[in-house]
Amino acid sequence: MNIAVEGGAIAALGVVISAESPRKTCHDLKAHLREFARRGISLGGADFDTMLAGFLVNPGRPEPSIADLYQDYIAPLGGSRAPGSEPQQVAAIRIALIPKLEEFELEPLMREIEMPVAKILARMEQAGIAVDAAALGATSAEFAEKLTELERECYAAAGHEFNLNSPLQLRRVLFDELKLPTKGLKKTKSGVSTDADVLEKLAAIHPLPAKLLEYRVLAKLKSTYSDSLPALIDPNTGRIHTSFHQALTATGRLSSTDPNLQNIPSRTEDGRRIRRAFAAPEGSLMLSADYSQIELRILAHLANDPTLIDAFASGEDIHARTAAEVLGISRDSVTADHRRLAKVINFGIIYGMGPQRLARELAISLAEATDYIKRYFERLPGVRAYLEDSVVQARERGFVTTMYGRRRYLPELNSPQGGARAQAERIAINTPIQGTAADLIKLAMVRLDAALTRARLDARILLQVHDELLLELAREALEPVSTAARHEMERVADLRVPLRVELKWGLNWAQLGG
DNA sequence: CTGGAAAGCGCC
DNA sequence: AAAGGGCGCTTTCCAG
Numbered sequence: 001m002n003i004a005v006e007g008g009a010i011a012a013l014g015v016v017i018s019a020e021s022p023r024k025t026c027h028d029l030k031a032h033l034r035e036f037a038r039r040g041i042s043l044g045g046a047d048f049d050t051m052l053a054g055f056l057v058n059p060g061r062p063e064p065s066i067a068d069l070y071q072d073y074i075a076p077l078g079g080s081r082a083p084g085s086e087p088q089q090v091a092a093i094r095i096a097l098i099p100k101l102e103e104f105e106l107e108p109l110m111r112e113i114e115m116p117v118a119k120i121l122a123r124m125e126q127a128g129i130a131v132d133a134a135a136l137g138a139t140s141a142e143f144a145e146k147l148t149e150l151e152r153e154c155y156a157a158a159g160h161e162f163n164l165n166s167p168l169q170l171r172r173v174l175f176d177e178l179k180l181p182t183k184g185l186k187k188t189k190s191g192v193s194t195d196a197d198v199l200e201k202l203a204a205i206h207p208l209p210a211k212l213l214e215y216r217v218l219a220k221l222k223s224t225y226s227d228s229l230p231a232l233i234d235p236n237t238g239r240i241h242t243s244f245h246q247a248l249t250a251t252g253r254l255s256s257t258d259p260n261l262q263n264i265p266s267r268t269e270d271g272r273r274i275r276r277a278f279a280a281p282e283g284s285l286m287l288s289a290d291y292s293q294i295e296l297r298i299l300a301h302l303a304n305d306p307t308l309i310d311a312f313a314s315g316e317d318i319h320a321r322t323a324a325e326v327l328g329i330s331r332d333s334v335t336a337d338h339r340r341l342a343k344v345i346n347f348g349i350i351y352g353m354g355p356q357r358l359a360r361e362l363a364i365s366l367a368e369a370t371d372y373i374k375r376y377f378e379r380l381p382g383v384r385a386y387l388e389d390s391v392v393q394a395r396e397r398g399f400v401t402t403m404y405g406r407r408r409y410l411p412e413l414n415s416p417q418g419g420a421r422a423q424a425e426r427i428a429i430n431t432p433i434q435g436t437a438a439d440l441i442k443l444a445m446v447r448l449d450a451a452l453t454r455a456r457l458d459a460r461i462l463l464q465v466h467d468e469l470l471l472e473l474a475r476e477a478l479e480p481v482s483t484a485a486r487h488e489m490e491r492v493a494d495l496r497v498p499l500r501v502e503l504k505w506g507l508n509w510a511q512l513g514g
Numbered sequence: 515c516t517g518g519a520a521a522g523c524g525c526c
Numbered sequence: 527a528a529a530g531g532g533c534g535c536t537t538t539c540c541a542g
Binding site: 088163165166167168169218220223224228248249250251253254255256257258259260261262347348349350351352353354356357361392419422423426427429430431433434435438439 | 527528529530531532533534535536537538539
């Protein structure tokens with residue numbers, strides 16, 4: 001096979017150098033880059049990660065190990081040779097995967113997006129993020145006081161003490177002891193649900209569900225965030241070092257664990273207290289960038305629907321425009337309620353929502369919900385045609401793709417089970433949209449990192465950048481962005497609609513952001 | 515004691 | 527009769 005393998009620690013990490021070219025292959029490059037950085041070694045020029053390539057070829061196998069890939073791509077070739085060392089296996093896997101990437105036209109996605117993203121993520125993980133442990137501690141203490149009071153009120157409303165964190169005990173209190181009506185309420189496998197939806201309905205007729213809703217929100221924030229995050233601060237760096245997973249989700253999104261930094265609260269004021277604890281230290285500045293309405297913009301592009309494209313091209317409020325279309329009214333007579341309704345419909349379309357769910361969500365009749373959906377598709381025929389075609393094509397080919405060719409296989413589309421088939425059809429609708437958004441956001445990471453690197457900055461999206469001159473340089477790097485918090489930056493991809501970038505920065509970006 | 519399922523809920 | 531897509535974390539509860 002003509003492969004040279006470096007010895008010692010490097011071979012143990014699965015780095016392979018081909019003898020005829022200087023290209024280096026790695027399995028889980030991001031992990032190795034972190035390990036190398038920790039030891040102060042540089043790993044130059046790695047241009048192929050077998051884990052990422054294997055995942056692109058078959059996303060049904062998340063975070064494949066070297067053994068998984070050997071099993072999938074080398075063993076079936078029927079060679080009689082022994083598997084060899086891990087680096088040798090990695091080299092063989094690369095050779096087997098490259099033709100697959102080319103056949104599926106995934107090579108540009110691999111080379112231009114996934115490989116650069118892996119290197120950026122390694123730096124982000126290594127850099128970590130600063131969090132104000134004292135602020136979190138104060139928040140926890142305050143939440144604890146409020147929780148004690150809420151507990152007392154819940155026990156009083158129930159008539160006795162019980163474990164407020166146990167849905168089972170709560171269900172017995174609500175429906176067996178207090179005999180609250182269960183008619184029309186959502187059920188779980190074991191009985192009537194006690195989720196927020198149900199408790200909100202019951203809140204109108206009894207004080208316990210109302211208090212419990214308050215209790216749950218605070219208990220969640222305290223246990224998941226203000227209590228847990230400080231424990232994850234690395235004593236060596238004083239920062240939190242999350243792990244990003246690049247070869248995991250079915251749609252191509254990233255995920256984050258230990259802790260999950262992608263679900264830090266932002267919606268409620270109590271939640272924003274948690275988010276505010278992620279503040280740039282003295283002398284540094286945090287920058288965050290995001291796209292506004294990216295999924296609906298992608299829908300407009302993929303569906304090539306003139307109305308949606310026009311709405312985005314002219315910078316309209318998309319939910320208000322949808323409201324005007326669906327309700328058949330002029331754009332100036334759209335009220336906040338109309339807009340709220342249209343927003344639910346817009347999201348529902350992306351997720352493949354049916355009329356039942358829409359009716360429940362909006363507290364309207366099934367007939368009305370059915371009518372809204374009908375009118376939506378009448379007014380935006382491009383969307384209807386696109387969604388129908390998506391499902392038909394997916395059924396024929398057995399998979400769906402994103403704009404950059406990322407695949408997701410959907411064998412369930414031909415299932416005899418109606419429920420499983422319907423689920424697969426919703427996935428067939430959602431995945432090209434959600435997955436394309438993931439592609440574009442990764443591409444934006446690569447471009448932004450390159451821009452800031454050119455400006456001699458060390459960029460870390462959502463992480464701190466150490467540089468006294470950051471603000472000046474960021475302005476330059478992100479031209480035509482100026483001092484305001486939100487601006488249009490650039491078109492990241494060849495879309496039929498403009499993408500709008502939202503930037504937030506400051507010593508505390510959470511305060512600046514919406 | 516550990517592991518896993520279920521319920522619930524935080525984010526996009 | 528009909529689960530809106532994608533995640534990860536905490537708690538309870540039960541099995542081993």
